Amino acid sequence: MQLANLSWPAVHALSKDTPIIFPVAALEQHGGHMPLFTDSLLLGEIVRRAAERLGDRVVWAPLMWLGNSDHHLDFPGTLSAAPRAYLDLLNGLAENFIQHGFKRLVFINGHGGNDVPGKQAVFEVRQRHRDRNDVLLLFATYWSLGGEPWKRDSYIQQREMGHACEWETSMILRLNPKLVGETSKLKTVEFGTGFAPASRGWITKDRTAPGHIGSPEFASAEKGETLFATFTDDVVRLIERVIVWDGKSWNG
Numbered sequence: 650m651q652l653a654n655l656s657w658p659a660v661h662a663l664s665k666d667t668p669i670i671f672p673v674a675a676l677e678q679h680g681g682h683m684p685l686f687t688d689s690l691l692l693g694e695i696v697r698r699a700a701e702r703l704g705d706r707v708v709w710a711p712l713m714w715l716g717n718s719d720h721h722l723d724f725p726g727t728l729s730a731a732p733r734a735y736l737d738l739l740n741g742l743a744e745n746f747i748q749h750g751f752k753r754l755v756f757i758n759g760h761g762g763n764d765v766p767g768k769q770a771v772f773e774v775r776q777r778h779r780d781r782n783d784v785l786l787l788f789a790t791y792w793s794l795g796g797e798p799w800k801r802d803s804y805i806q807q808r809e810m811g812h813a814c815e816w817e818t819s820m821i822l823r824l825n826p827k828l829v830g831e832t833s834k835l836k837t838v839e840f841g842t843g844f845a846p847a848s849r850g851w852i853t854k855d856r857t858a859p860g861h862i863g864s865p866e867f868a869s870a871e872k873g874e875t876l877f878a879t880f881t882d883d884v885v886r887l888i889e890r891v892i893v894w895d896g897k898s899w900n901g
């Protein structure tokens with residue numbers, strides 16, 4: 650079900666155990682060869698495919714295209730909700746649906762910069778409702794759900810998500826090749842180690858001049874289909890776990 654298409658009495662009549670899914674993405678630079686709306690287009694496609702498979706068992710909020718992209722602001726066109734504003738935004742969305750009586754709230758994320766504030770937001774919401782024992786608050790990034798697309802297509806080079814990389818470029822090629830510029834002359838920008846396992850504060854231009862990180866020169870629409878299929882399977886599997894959660898257990 651699409652929240653945008655429902656009336657308020659229809660929402661009121663739903664079982665309050667219906668999972669509410671908030672897709673969250675971004676509008677930010679994606680290298681010299683890809684559109685600013687890349688993250689929102691990619692997550693939108695995964696959500697479209699997942700919604701077809703899950704039917705009336707869940708409610709999908711409209712995709713929130715504004716993300717936390719402050720680290721990309723050196724590249725023109727990027728729009729960002731600053732980290733603390735973004736925290737408040739996600740807190741507010743969750744609080745709205747807790748007020749409406751719903752108990753299973755899931756953020757499905759399609760942008761790396763949303764990861765830290767997203768996890769912080771669900772943590773904060775839980776603290777405010779500590780008298781409750783029936784709420785499930787999840788934040789999940791679609792490429793971090795265990796999928797190993799290189800096992801489905803051995804031509805896939807990368808082993809992790811980059812930025813405007815082999816993976817993202819392949820998926821946009823699958824969606825709409827007209828949106829992708831010349832890739833054959835692009836050069837891999839290595840992920841590097843960045844003082845790992847420490848977590849380093851960074852801005853994008855610390856790591857890349859053209860704006861991409863990873864290997865867009867290896868992108869293809871065929872790989873893009875494999876990536877979409879892998880990530881959609883992962884998202885559907887997670888949401889099915891939310892649907893069958895018993896309403897109180899830690900595990901699920």
Ligand SMILES: [Zn+2]
Binds near residue numbers: 679687688812813
């Ligand atoms: Zn991206």
